[in-house]
Amino acid sequence: MSIPTVARPPAHIEEHEYRLLCRSFAAREVAPRWETADRLAEFPRDFYRAAAEAGFVGITTPASIGGADLGCVEEVIFLEETSRVNPNLAVAMLVQFVAGSVLWRFGSEEHRAIARRNITGECLLALAVTEAGAGNDIQAVKTTAKRKGGGWVLDGLKAFITLGGVADVLLVLAQTDAAEGRRGLCFFAVDGTTPGLGFTKMGTYVNRPAPTYKVALDDVWVPxxxxxxxxxxxxxAAFNRERILVAARWLGHMQHALDWAIEYARVREQFGKPIGSYQAIAFQLAQGHADVEATRQLTYHAARRWDSGVPVGEIVLDVSTAKLFATQAVVRVTQTALHVGGGWGLTDELPAMRMALDALVAPVTVGSYEIQLRAIARQLGLPCE
Ligand SMILES: Cc1cc2nc3c(=O)[nH]c(=O)nc-3n(C[C@H](O)[C@H](O)[C@H](O)COP(=O)(O)OP(=O)(O)OC[C@H]3O[C@@H](n4cnc5c(N)ncnc54)[C@H](O)[C@@H]3O)c2cc1C
Incomplete structure (x- = not known):
């Protein structure tokens, strides 16, 4: 497949200009696609290609690998702006950012070639870590990797793998030596067409435009x-960056929900007045604004710290605080929007229920609410188990 050459954002672009580029991309490419993708629970692959052509895959990847060589802040801007239209097409890109960076940061030339193809829109990636018995406890991964014929044979069953069944390459975490515990865990870049792979789409109520799959690995050989x-x-380390990106995703989503709810409260009249004129409703929206702004400050602060190059261990407190706050705040703000929508909010004639449903996944993934609290408590010097 040939990818047309397009004008890409120049290096060292001003943040505001970058935001405008992302906003126009979201209006052009996310808005027309997300509703159909949500209804069908199918990822629109042409969206990934559109993002690649516009230079939004590989935002932080070095120019030598074909990336834009920008920072975590630009990734945050992209995810905030796209999530303001739909947080689930945005998450498909979030997966590309994280999986792509594992390939170019820790991989060989062969892995970097995959990262390059990812950036040009030819190779959609998935990150396959979770299993039925290994959710937050990643060390419990049971998928095995055993040496065979100059390569490795993988066996196991992954669950909840975003884009798993449509990805060209899956990064699979497997145990190479159970006696080594977490030191035995290792990633393998597995082509999606490799014999022995089986995919079952999962029936989740959330993330429908970027569906999750169970991925069975039955005698899967990789060189x-x-x-x-x-x-x-x-x-x-990758998860710490992912947590900042997750916070950005929910920042965009809650901003969208708040904007919608404010507009609805302005125009919906009861007892002869707009419902937004009643303090009980207005104060809920004012509280929502505080949630959005606090999330914005925490998220961009964490992203700037990441870009400053300090060791990951030194920014865990900032990262987990941003992730914790964003994932709680998005549930509060979308519940407020739902409530402001009244009975109509519970129908498919308004977007409130869809927004509230989408937000429910926020405190669950990439280290749940409790896992972030644990990380914060430990950073505060508490002997939290
Ligand atoms: C829509 C969606 C997309 C996903 N995409 C991917 C993907 O692309 N790749 C991938 O690998 N995975 C993915 N996941 C998996 C996701 O990361 C896991 O669901 C998550 O890690 C939680 O695991 P679990 O569901 O098994 O919950 P569990 O770990 O069983 O947790 C259940 C509850 O127990 C609590 N708990 C667990 N341990 C502790 C503790 N030590 N202290 C206190 N409380 C605790 C949790 O906070 C939670 O409330 C996705 C999940 C969803 C829902």
Missing amino acids: ESRKLDAGFRELM
Whole structure:
């Protein structure tokens, strides 16, 4: 497949200009696609290609690998702006950002070639970590990798893998040596067409435009060259960046929900007046604004700290605080929007229920609410188990 050459955002672009580019991309490419994708629970692959052509895949990837060489702040801007239109097409890109960075940061030349193809829109990625018995407890991963014929044979069952069934390459976390515990965990870059892979779409109520799959690995052989020099430790570093990106996703979503609810409260009249003129409703929306602004400050603060290059261990407190706050706030704000919508909010004639449903996944993934509290408590010096 040939990818047309397009004007890409120049390096060192001003943040405001970058935001305008992202906003116009979201209006042009997210808005016309997300509702059909949501109804069908099918990822529109042409959206990924459109994002690649516009230069929004590989935002932080070095120019030598074909990326835009920008920072975490630009990724945050992209995710905030696209999530203001729909948080679920945005999350498909979030997965590309995280999986792509594992490939170019920790991979060989062969892995970097995959990252390059990802950036040009030819290779959609999925990150396959979770299993039925290994959710927040990633060290419990049971998928095995055993040496065979100059390569490795993978066996196991992954669950909740976003884009798993449509990805060209899956980064699969597997255990190479159970006696080594978490040090034995390792990523393998597995082509989606490899014999022995089986995919079952999961029936989740959330993230429908970027569906999740169970991925069965039955005697899946991969060459040695597909093993990454990355395992548990590298995944934890990647997760810290992912938590900032997740916060950005929910920032965009809650801003959208608040904007919608304010407009609705302005025009919906009861007892002869707009419902927004009643303090009981107006104050809920004012509280929503405080949630959005606090999330914005925490998220951009964490992203700027990340870009400043301080060791990941030194920004865990900022990252987990942003992720914790954003994922709680988005539930509050979308519940407020739902409530302001009244009975109509519960119908498909208004977007409120869809927005509230989408937000329910926020405190669950990429380290749940409790896991963020645990990380924060430990950073505060508490001996939290
Ligand atoms: C829409 C969606 C998309 C996803 N995409 C991906 C993907 O692309 N790739 C991937 O690998 N995974 C993905 N996941 C999986 C996701 O990361 C897991 O669902 C998540 O890690 C939680 O795991 P679990 O559901 O098994 O919950 P569990 O870990 O079983 O947690 C259940 C409850 O127990 C609590 N709990 C667990 N441990 C502790 C503790 N030590 N202290 C206090 N409370 C605790 C949790 O906070 C939670 O409330 C996705 C999930 C969803 C829903």
